Amino acid sequence: MTRACESDRVIKVLAFDTFGTVTDWHSGVSRVLADVFPGVDASLLALQWRLTYAPTLAEVEAGAREWSLLDDLHREQLDRVLRENHGISPSVEQLDAAVHAWHVIPGWPDAADSIRRLKTRFVVSALSNGNVALLTEMAKHNGFEWDFIGGADLWRHYKPAPQVYLGIVELMQAEPHEVLMVATHVSDLEAARSCGLQTAYVERPLEWGPVDKPESRCDDDLFHATGMDDLADQLGC
Amino acid sequence: MTRACESDRVIKVLAFDTFGTVTDWHSGVSRVLADVFPGVDASLLALQWRLTYAPTLAEVEAGAREWSLLDDLHREQLDRVLRENHGISPSVEQLDAAVHAWHVIPGWPDAADSIRRLKTRFVVSALSNGNVALLTEMAKHNGFEWDFIGGADLWRHYKPAPQVYLGIVELMQAEPHEVLMVATHVSDLEAARSCGLQTAYVERPLEWGPVDKPESRCDDDLFHATGMDDLADQLGC
Numbered sequence: 001m002t003r004a005c006e007s008d009r010v011i012k013v014l015a016f017d018t019f020g021t022v023t024d025w026h027s028g029v030s031r032v033l034a035d036v037f038p039g040v041d042a043s044l045l046a047l048q049w050r051l052t053y054a055p056t057l058a059e060v061e062a063g064a065r066e067w068s069l070l071d072d073l074h075r076e077q078l079d080r081v082l083r084e085n086h087g088i089s090p091s092v093e094q095l096d097a098a099v100h101a102w103h104v105i106p107g108w109p110d111a112a113d114s115i116r117r118l119k120t121r122f123v124v125s126a127l128s129n130g131n132v133a134l135l136t137e138m139a140k141h142n143g144f145e146w147d148f149i150g151g152a153d154l155w156r157h158y159k160p161a162p163q164v165y166l167g168i169v170e171l172m173q174a175e176p177h178e179v180l181m182v183a184t185h186v187s188d189l190e191a192a193r194s195c196g197l198q199t200a201y202v203e204r205p206l207e208w209g210p211v212d213k214p215e216s217r218c219d220d221d222l223f224h225a226t227g228m229d230d231l232a233d234q235l236g237c
Numbered sequence: 238m239t240r241a242c243e244s245d246r247v248i249k250v251l252a253f254d255t256f257g258t259v260t261d262w263h264s265g266v267s268r269v270l271a272d273v274f275p276g277v278d279a280s281l282l283a284l285q286w287r288l289t290y291a292p293t294l295a296e297v298e299a300g301a302r303e304w305s306l307l308d309d310l311h312r313e314q315l316d317r318v319l320r321e322n323h324g325i326s327p328s329v330e331q332l333d334a335a336v337h338a339w340h341v342i343p344g345w346p347d348a349a350d351s352i353r354r355l356k357t358r359f360v361v362s363a364l365s366n367g368n369v370a371l372l373t374e375m376a377k378h379n380g381f382e383w384d385f386i387g388g389a390d391l392w393r394h395y396k397p398a399p400q401v402y403l404g405i406v407e408l409m410q411a412e413p414h415e416v417l418m419v420a421t422h423v424s425d426l427e428a429a430r431s432c433g434l435q436t437a438y439v440e441r442p443l444e445w446g447p448v449d450k451p452e453s454r455c456d457d458d459l460f461h462a463t464g465m466d467d468l469a470d471q472l473g474c
Contacts, residue, residue, distance in 0.1 A: 173306075
Protein backbone atom coordinates (compact mmCIF):
# COMPACT_ATOMS: atom_id res chain seq x y z
CA MET A 1 0.00 0.00 0.00
CA THR A 2 3.01 2.32 0.27
CA ARG A 3 3.91 4.55 -2.61
CA ALA A 4 7.49 3.98 -3.66
CA CYS A 5 8.88 7.43 -3.05
CA GLU A 6 12.22 8.90 -2.18
CA SER A 7 10.66 11.59 -0.08
CA ASP A 8 10.13 9.39 2.95
CA ARG A 9 13.88 9.51 3.45
CA VAL A 10 13.75 13.13 4.52
CA ILE A 11 10.99 12.73 7.08
CA LYS A 12 12.27 13.81 10.50
CA VAL A 13 9.11 14.36 12.52
CA LEU A 14 5.89 12.35 12.78
CA ALA A 15 2.93 14.41 14.00
CA PHE A 16 -0.03 12.35 15.20
CA ASP A 17 -3.64 13.25 15.47
CA THR A 18 -4.79 11.69 18.73
CA PHE A 19 -8.62 11.39 19.01
CA GLY A 20 -9.46 8.50 16.73
CA THR A 21 -5.99 7.94 15.29
CA VAL A 22 -4.10 6.98 18.44
CA THR A 23 -6.97 6.55 20.88
CA ASP A 24 -10.41 4.93 20.79
CA TRP A 25 -12.62 7.79 21.93
CA HIS A 26 -15.93 6.04 21.25
CA SER A 27 -15.25 3.13 23.58
CA GLY A 28 -13.59 5.24 26.26
CA VAL A 29 -16.16 8.01 26.35
CA SER A 30 -19.15 5.65 26.08
CA ARG A 31 -17.91 3.68 29.07
CA VAL A 32 -17.70 6.76 31.27
CA LEU A 33 -21.03 8.15 30.04
CA ALA A 34 -22.73 4.84 30.91
CA ASP A 35 -21.43 5.19 34.47
CA VAL A 36 -22.26 8.86 34.84
CA PHE A 37 -25.69 8.88 33.18
CA PRO A 38 -27.35 5.51 33.95
CA GLY A 39 -30.22 4.70 31.65
CA VAL A 40 -28.98 6.83 28.78
CA ASP A 41 -27.86 5.18 25.53
CA ALA A 42 -24.21 5.98 26.18
CA SER A 43 -22.96 4.93 22.76
CA LEU A 44 -25.48 7.24 21.08
CA LEU A 45 -24.69 10.08 23.47
CA ALA A 46 -20.98 9.73 22.72
CA LEU A 47 -21.73 9.99 19.00
CA GLN A 48 -24.01 12.98 19.47
CA TRP A 49 -21.39 14.68 21.60
CA ARG A 50 -18.63 14.03 19.08
CA LEU A 51 -20.73 15.39 16.25
CA THR A 52 -20.70 18.80 17.92
CA TYR A 53 -16.90 18.81 17.89
CA ALA A 54 -15.95 19.95 14.37
CA PRO A 55 -18.65 22.64 14.08
CA THR A 56 -17.75 24.07 17.49
CA LEU A 57 -14.04 24.27 16.67
CA ALA A 58 -14.91 25.79 13.30
CA GLU A 59 -16.85 28.54 15.08
CA VAL A 60 -13.73 29.37 17.07
CA GLU A 61 -11.59 29.48 13.94
CA ALA A 62 -14.16 31.62 12.14
CA GLY A 63 -13.86 34.17 14.93
CA ALA A 64 -17.51 33.70 15.88
CA ARG A 65 -16.39 32.99 19.44
CA GLU A 66 -13.21 33.53 21.38
CA TRP A 67 -10.59 30.85 21.79
CA SER A 68 -11.44 28.32 24.52
CA LEU A 69 -9.79 25.12 25.70
CA LEU A 70 -11.26 21.91 24.33
CA ASP A 71 -12.24 20.93 27.87
CA ASP A 72 -14.51 23.97 28.07
CA LEU A 73 -16.02 23.38 24.63
CA HIS A 74 -16.64 19.74 25.50
CA ARG A 75 -18.45 20.75 28.67
CA GLU A 76 -20.68 23.28 26.97
CA GLN A 77 -21.64 20.95 24.13
CA LEU A 78 -22.36 17.92 26.32
CA ASP A 79 -24.57 20.06 28.50
CA ARG A 80 -26.50 21.21 25.42
CA VAL A 81 -26.86 17.70 23.94
CA LEU A 82 -28.08 16.30 27.25
CA ARG A 83 -30.69 19.02 27.63
CA GLU A 84 -31.87 19.12 24.02
CA ASN A 85 -31.72 15.44 23.06
CA HIS A 86 -32.20 13.62 26.34
CA GLY A 87 -34.08 16.02 28.60
CA ILE A 88 -31.35 15.79 31.23
CA SER A 89 -29.97 18.71 33.27
CA PRO A 90 -26.55 17.45 34.31
CA SER A 91 -24.83 18.37 37.56
CA VAL A 92 -21.40 19.99 37.68
CA GLU A 93 -19.96 16.72 38.98
CA GLN A 94 -21.47 14.75 36.11
CA LEU A 95 -20.07 17.17 33.57
CA ASP A 96 -16.65 17.11 35.28
CA ALA A 97 -16.52 13.34 35.09
CA ALA A 98 -17.66 13.19 31.48
CA VAL A 99 -15.26 15.92 30.28
CA HIS A 100 -12.42 14.17 32.06
CA ALA A 101 -13.16 10.97 30.14
CA TRP A 102 -11.35 12.50 27.14
CA HIS A 103 -8.16 12.78 29.22
CA VAL A 104 -7.99 9.05 29.76
CA ILE A 105 -9.49 7.49 26.65
CA PRO A 106 -7.71 4.23 25.88
CA GLY A 107 -5.14 3.90 23.12
CA TRP A 108 -5.80 1.55 20.25
CA PRO A 109 -4.02 -1.71 21.04
CA ASP A 110 -1.09 -0.95 18.70
CA ALA A 111 -0.55 2.66 19.78
CA ALA A 112 1.88 2.71 22.71
CA ASP A 113 4.16 0.08 21.24
CA SER A 114 4.18 1.72 17.81
CA ILE A 115 5.16 5.08 19.32
CA ARG A 116 8.10 3.37 21.05
CA ARG A 117 9.17 1.79 17.75
CA LEU A 118 8.77 4.97 15.72
CA LYS A 119 10.68 7.19 18.13
CA THR A 120 13.83 5.19 17.55
CA ARG A 121 14.10 6.80 14.09
CA PHE A 122 11.92 9.90 14.19
CA VAL A 123 10.81 12.68 16.48
CA VAL A 124 7.30 11.56 17.39
CA SER A 125 4.84 14.23 18.50
CA ALA A 126 1.17 14.47 19.27
CA LEU A 127 -0.52 17.18 17.18
CA SER A 128 -4.02 17.41 18.49
CA ASN A 129 -6.94 19.69 19.18
CA GLY A 130 -6.70 18.51 22.75
CA ASN A 131 -4.95 20.84 25.17
CA VAL A 132 -1.51 20.11 26.58
CA ALA A 133 -2.73 19.08 30.03
CA LEU A 134 -5.33 16.73 28.54
CA LEU A 135 -2.78 15.16 26.20
CA THR A 136 -0.18 14.84 28.94
CA GLU A 137 -2.64 12.96 31.12
CA MET A 138 -3.69 10.79 28.16
CA ALA A 139 -0.03 9.96 27.46
CA LYS A 140 0.74 9.00 31.06
CA HIS A 141 -2.44 6.94 31.28
CA ASN A 142 -1.58 4.96 28.15
CA GLY A 143 2.22 4.90 28.24
CA PHE A 144 2.56 7.01 25.09
CA GLU A 145 6.21 8.03 25.06
CA TRP A 146 5.85 11.13 22.88
CA ASP A 147 8.96 13.14 22.23
CA PHE A 148 6.78 16.24 22.28
CA ILE A 149 3.15 17.09 22.90
CA GLY A 150 1.67 19.59 20.49
CA GLY A 151 -1.60 20.71 22.00
CA ALA A 152 -3.87 23.29 20.38
CA ASP A 153 -3.34 25.69 23.27
CA LEU A 154 0.27 26.20 22.17
CA TRP A 155 -1.05 28.11 19.17
CA ARG A 156 -4.59 28.96 20.30
CA HIS A 157 -5.85 27.53 17.05
CA TYR A 158 -7.68 24.36 16.13
CA LYS A 159 -6.96 22.03 13.24
CA PRO A 160 -7.51 22.27 10.37
CA ALA A 161 -6.16 25.83 10.85
CA PRO A 162 -2.75 26.16 9.17
CA GLN A 163 -1.24 27.73 12.29
CA VAL A 164 -1.22 24.32 13.97
CA TYR A 165 0.61 22.46 11.17
CA LEU A 166 3.03 25.30 10.55
CA GLY A 167 3.41 25.69 14.31
CA ILE A 168 4.86 22.22 14.81
CA VAL A 169 7.10 22.72 11.77
CA GLU A 170 8.52 25.88 13.32
CA LEU A 171 8.95 24.44 16.82
CA MET A 172 10.84 21.47 15.37
CA GLN A 173 13.07 23.74 13.24
CA ALA A 174 12.01 21.62 10.29
CA GLU A 175 10.87 22.23 6.75
CA PRO A 176 7.20 21.39 6.09
CA HIS A 177 8.09 18.39 3.90
CA GLU A 178 10.17 16.95 6.73
CA VAL A 179 7.03 16.51 8.85
CA LEU A 180 4.64 13.59 8.28
CA MET A 181 1.12 14.22 9.55
CA VAL A 182 -0.51 10.95 10.59
CA ALA A 183 -4.28 10.79 10.98
CA THR A 184 -7.39 8.78 10.31
CA HIS A 185 -9.24 11.89 9.14
CA VAL A 186 -9.12 13.04 5.54
CA SER A 187 -9.80 16.68 6.44
CA ASP A 188 -6.81 16.77 8.79
CA LEU A 189 -4.52 15.29 6.16
CA GLU A 190 -5.76 17.58 3.41
CA ALA A 191 -5.11 20.64 5.56
CA ALA A 192 -1.63 19.36 6.44
CA ARG A 193 -0.84 18.80 2.77
CA SER A 194 -1.95 22.29 1.90
CA CYS A 195 0.71 23.52 4.36
CA GLY A 196 3.38 21.43 2.64
CA LEU A 197 3.52 18.55 5.12
CA GLN A 198 3.63 14.94 3.98
CA THR A 199 0.75 12.73 5.10
CA ALA A 200 -0.08 9.21 6.21
CA TYR A 201 -3.61 7.82 6.52
CA VAL A 202 -4.23 5.24 9.22
CA GLU A 203 -7.34 3.06 8.99
CA ARG A 204 -9.42 3.05 12.15
CA PRO A 205 -12.70 1.52 10.94
CA LEU A 206 -14.09 1.22 14.47
CA GLU A 207 -13.52 4.86 15.37
CA TRP A 208 -17.24 5.69 15.44
CA GLY A 209 -18.22 2.48 17.18
CA PRO A 210 -21.46 1.17 15.70
CA VAL A 211 -21.72 3.66 12.84
CA ASP A 212 -19.60 4.15 9.74
CA LYS A 213 -16.99 6.86 9.73
CA PRO A 214 -18.39 10.01 8.16
CA GLU A 215 -15.33 10.65 5.96
CA SER A 216 -14.45 8.98 2.72
CA ARG A 217 -11.05 7.80 1.61
CA CYS A 218 -8.46 9.84 -0.18
CA ASP A 219 -5.59 8.65 -2.34
CA ASP A 220 -3.24 11.58 -1.96
CA ASP A 221 -1.33 10.35 1.06
CA LEU A 222 2.27 9.22 0.92
CA PHE A 223 1.43 6.29 3.19
CA HIS A 224 -1.75 4.34 3.75
CA ALA A 225 -1.52 2.07 6.77
CA THR A 226 -3.87 -0.44 8.35
CA GLY A 227 -2.71 0.71 11.78
CA MET A 228 0.15 2.41 13.57
CA ASP A 229 1.98 -0.91 13.69
CA ASP A 230 1.72 -1.19 9.92
CA LEU A 231 3.00 2.39 9.60
CA ALA A 232 5.99 1.48 11.78
CA ASP A 233 6.63 -1.52 9.52
CA GLN A 234 6.44 0.62 6.40
CA LEU A 235 8.82 3.19 7.90
CA GLY A 236 11.32 0.48 8.73
CA CYS A 237 11.10 0.83 12.51
CA MET B 238 17.68 18.90 54.34
CA THR B 239 13.97 18.83 53.53
CA ARG B 240 11.64 21.21 55.23
CA ALA B 241 8.83 19.39 56.88
CA CYS B 242 5.91 20.88 55.06
CA GLU B 243 2.45 19.80 54.11
CA SER B 244 2.59 21.68 50.89
CA ASP B 245 4.62 19.09 49.04
CA ARG B 246 1.51 16.95 49.04
CA VAL B 247 -0.18 19.16 46.49
CA ILE B 248 2.69 19.26 44.02
CA LYS B 249 1.51 17.91 40.67
CA VAL B 250 4.11 19.13 38.21
CA LEU B 251 7.91 19.26 38.42
CA ALA B 252 9.45 21.83 36.05
CA PHE B 253 13.18 21.39 35.48
CA ASP B 254 15.74 23.86 34.37
CA THR B 255 17.96 21.94 31.95
CA PHE B 256 21.35 23.65 31.32
CA GLY B 257 23.31 22.95 34.49
CA THR B 258 20.52 21.31 36.47
CA VAL B 259 19.85 18.25 34.30
CA THR B 260 22.80 18.44 31.91
CA ASP B 261 26.51 19.14 32.23
CA TRP B 262 27.00 21.91 29.69
CA HIS B 263 30.60 22.69 30.64
CA SER B 264 31.89 19.21 29.88
CA GLY B 265 29.75 18.72 26.78
CA VAL B 266 30.43 22.09 25.20
CA SER B 267 34.15 22.07 26.07
CA ARG B 268 34.55 18.71 24.37
CA VAL B 269 33.01 19.90 21.13
CA LEU B 270 34.90 23.21 21.20
CA ALA B 271 38.19 21.32 21.61
CA ASP B 272 37.41 19.38 18.45
CA VAL B 273 36.17 22.34 16.44
CA PHE B 274 38.80 24.88 17.47
CA PRO B 275 42.09 23.00 17.98
CA GLY B 276 44.64 24.90 20.02
CA VAL B 277 42.07 27.03 21.85
CA ASP B 278 41.60 26.60 25.61
CA ALA B 279 38.19 24.95 25.16
CA SER B 280 37.27 24.99 28.85
CA LEU B 281 37.93 28.72 29.03
CA LEU B 282 36.07 29.36 25.78
CA ALA B 283 33.05 27.45 27.09
CA LEU B 284 33.04 29.62 30.23
CA GLN B 285 33.43 32.84 28.24
CA TRP B 286 30.59 31.78 25.95
CA ARG B 287 28.31 30.90 28.83
CA LEU B 288 28.99 34.22 30.53
CA THR B 289 27.36 35.99 27.58
CA TYR B 290 24.16 33.98 28.10
CA ALA B 291 22.32 35.80 30.90
CA PRO B 292 23.11 39.35 29.65
CA THR B 293 22.02 38.47 26.12
CA LEU B 294 18.72 36.98 27.25
CA ALA B 295 18.20 39.98 29.51
CA GLU B 296 18.58 42.27 26.48
CA VAL B 297 15.79 40.36 24.77
CA GLU B 298 13.53 40.64 27.80
CA ALA B 299 14.32 44.34 28.18
CA GLY B 300 13.06 44.86 24.63
CA ALA B 301 16.49 46.06 23.48
CA ARG B 302 16.39 43.42 20.75
CA GLU B 303 13.69 41.29 19.21
CA TRP B 304 12.99 37.76 20.31
CA SER B 305 15.41 35.21 18.85
CA LEU B 306 15.91 31.48 19.36
CA LEU B 307 18.66 30.50 21.76
CA ASP B 308 20.46 28.80 18.87
CA ASP B 309 20.76 32.14 17.10
CA LEU B 310 21.88 33.98 20.23
CA HIS B 311 24.44 31.27 20.93
CA ARG B 312 25.83 31.62 17.41
CA GLU B 313 26.13 35.38 17.58
CA GLN B 314 27.81 35.40 20.98
CA LEU B 315 30.31 32.65 20.21
CA ASP B 316 31.30 34.48 17.06
CA ARG B 317 31.88 37.63 19.09
CA VAL B 318 33.87 35.90 21.84
CA LEU B 319 36.08 34.11 19.32
CA ARG B 320 36.86 37.35 17.48
CA GLU B 321 37.31 39.57 20.52
CA ASN B 322 39.01 37.21 22.95
CA HIS B 323 40.79 34.73 20.72
CA GLY B 324 41.44 36.55 17.43
CA ILE B 325 39.60 33.81 15.54
CA SER B 326 37.15 34.33 12.65
CA PRO B 327 35.09 31.14 12.71
CA SER B 328 33.61 29.50 9.63
CA VAL B 329 29.89 28.82 9.28
CA GLU B 330 30.59 25.11 9.71
CA GLN B 331 32.53 25.69 12.91
CA LEU B 332 29.72 27.80 14.34
CA ASP B 333 27.13 25.21 13.27
CA ALA B 334 29.01 22.46 15.07
CA ALA B 335 29.57 24.49 18.22
CA VAL B 336 25.97 25.72 18.44
CA HIS B 337 24.74 22.17 17.97
CA ALA B 338 26.83 21.05 20.94
CA TRP B 339 24.11 22.46 23.23
CA HIS B 340 21.56 20.08 21.67
CA VAL B 341 23.49 17.03 22.79
CA ILE B 342 25.17 18.02 26.04
CA PRO B 343 25.30 15.02 28.35
CA GLY B 344 22.98 14.59 31.29
CA TRP B 345 24.40 14.45 34.78
CA PRO B 346 24.75 10.77 35.69
CA ASP B 347 21.61 10.75 37.84
CA ALA B 348 19.37 12.65 35.41
CA ALA B 349 17.70 10.14 33.08
CA ASP B 350 17.02 7.63 35.81
CA SER B 351 15.66 10.27 38.19
CA ILE B 352 13.25 11.56 35.55
CA ARG B 353 11.94 8.02 35.10
CA ARG B 354 11.46 7.69 38.87
CA LEU B 355 9.83 11.09 39.30
CA LYS B 356 7.37 10.67 36.43
CA THR B 357 5.73 7.76 38.21
CA ARG B 358 4.20 10.27 40.65
CA PHE B 359 4.36 13.66 38.97
CA VAL B 360 4.10 15.31 35.59
CA VAL B 361 7.75 15.98 34.80
CA SER B 362 8.53 18.77 32.36
CA ALA B 363 11.58 20.58 31.07
CA LEU B 364 11.28 24.35 31.58
CA SER B 365 14.25 25.83 29.83
CA ASN B 366 15.56 28.77 27.86
CA GLY B 367 16.45 26.25 25.19
CA ASN B 368 14.06 26.00 22.28
CA VAL B 369 11.76 23.03 21.78
CA ALA B 370 13.79 21.45 18.96
CA LEU B 371 17.00 21.76 20.95
CA LEU B 372 15.40 20.25 24.06
CA THR B 373 13.76 17.45 22.09
CA GLU B 374 17.10 16.46 20.60
CA MET B 375 18.74 16.69 24.04
CA ALA B 376 16.05 14.43 25.48
CA LYS B 377 16.39 11.79 22.79
CA HIS B 378 20.18 11.89 23.04
CA ASN B 379 20.09 11.33 26.79
CA GLY B 380 16.97 9.22 27.24
CA PHE B 381 15.15 11.92 29.21
CA GLU B 382 11.54 10.72 29.29
CA TRP B 383 9.93 14.10 29.88
CA ASP B 384 6.15 14.19 30.01
CA PHE B 385 6.35 17.60 28.36
CA ILE B 386 9.01 19.89 26.97
CA GLY B 387 8.59 23.52 27.87
CA GLY B 388 10.93 25.47 25.62
CA ALA B 389 11.23 29.24 25.67
CA ASP B 390 9.88 29.49 22.13
CA LEU B 391 6.45 28.40 23.38
CA TRP B 392 6.15 31.78 25.08
CA ARG B 393 8.80 33.81 23.24
CA HIS B 394 10.20 34.82 26.59
CA TYR B 395 13.29 33.87 28.50
CA LYS B 396 13.53 33.01 32.18
CA PRO B 397 13.51 34.70 34.59
CA ALA B 398 10.56 36.37 32.82
CA PRO B 399 7.30 35.53 34.63
CA GLN B 400 5.61 34.55 31.35
CA VAL B 401 7.62 31.32 31.32
CA TYR B 402 6.72 30.18 34.85
CA LEU B 403 3.10 31.22 34.51
CA GLY B 404 3.07 29.70 31.04
CA ILE B 405 3.79 26.19 32.25
CA VAL B 406 1.25 26.64 35.06
CA GLU B 407 -1.44 27.53 32.51
CA LEU B 408 -0.56 24.75 30.05
CA MET B 409 -0.75 22.20 32.85
CA GLN B 410 -4.11 23.56 34.09
CA ALA B 411 -2.48 23.85 37.50
CA GLU B 412 -2.31 26.41 40.26
CA PRO B 413 1.12 28.03 40.72
CA HIS B 414 1.68 26.31 44.06
CA GLU B 415 1.09 22.93 42.42
CA VAL B 416 4.23 23.37 40.30
CA LEU B 417 7.69 22.76 41.75
CA MET B 418 10.47 24.56 39.88
CA VAL B 419 13.71 22.60 40.12
CA ALA B 420 17.00 24.32 39.35
CA THR B 421 20.59 24.79 40.39
CA HIS B 422 20.33 28.55 39.87
CA VAL B 423 19.12 30.85 42.63
CA SER B 424 17.89 33.50 40.19
CA ASP B 425 15.66 30.96 38.42
CA LEU B 426 14.18 29.78 41.71
CA GLU B 427 13.64 33.30 43.05
CA ALA B 428 11.74 34.26 39.90
CA ALA B 429 9.63 31.11 40.10
CA ARG B 430 8.78 31.84 43.75
CA SER B 431 7.75 35.36 42.89
CA CYS B 432 5.20 33.80 40.52
CA GLY B 433 3.85 31.57 43.29
CA LEU B 434 5.59 28.34 42.33
CA GLN B 435 7.26 26.12 44.88
CA THR B 436 11.00 25.56 44.45
CA ALA B 437 13.72 22.95 44.84
CA TYR B 438 17.43 23.69 44.70
CA VAL B 439 19.69 20.98 43.30
CA GLU B 440 23.42 21.15 44.01
CA ARG B 441 25.58 20.89 40.92
CA PRO B 442 28.97 22.05 42.21
CA LEU B 443 30.77 21.07 39.00
CA GLU B 444 28.45 23.04 36.71
CA TRP B 445 31.11 25.61 35.81
CA GLY B 446 33.90 23.06 35.49
CA PRO B 447 37.12 24.43 36.95
CA VAL B 448 35.61 27.61 38.43
CA ASP B 449 33.19 28.16 41.27
CA LYS B 450 29.55 28.75 40.48
CA PRO B 451 28.80 32.47 40.39
CA GLU B 452 25.65 32.23 42.50
CA SER B 453 25.38 31.88 46.22
CA ARG B 454 23.01 29.67 48.16
CA CYS B 455 19.53 30.57 49.20
CA ASP B 456 17.47 29.12 52.02
CA ASP B 457 13.99 29.85 50.73
CA ASP B 458 13.47 26.63 48.78
CA LEU B 459 11.03 23.95 49.86
CA PHE B 460 13.59 21.29 48.97
CA HIS B 461 17.36 21.32 48.89
CA ALA B 462 18.79 18.27 47.20
CA THR B 463 22.30 17.01 46.53
CA GLY B 464 21.17 15.77 43.12
CA MET B 465 18.11 14.74 41.16
CA ASP B 466 18.36 11.28 42.70
CA ASP B 467 18.24 12.82 46.17
CA LEU B 468 15.22 14.88 45.11
CA ALA B 469 13.48 11.70 43.93
CA ASP B 470 14.25 10.12 47.31
CA GLN B 471 12.86 13.12 49.19
CA LEU B 472 9.69 13.08 47.06
CA GLY B 473 9.15 9.40 47.79
CA CYS B 474 9.66 8.15 44.24
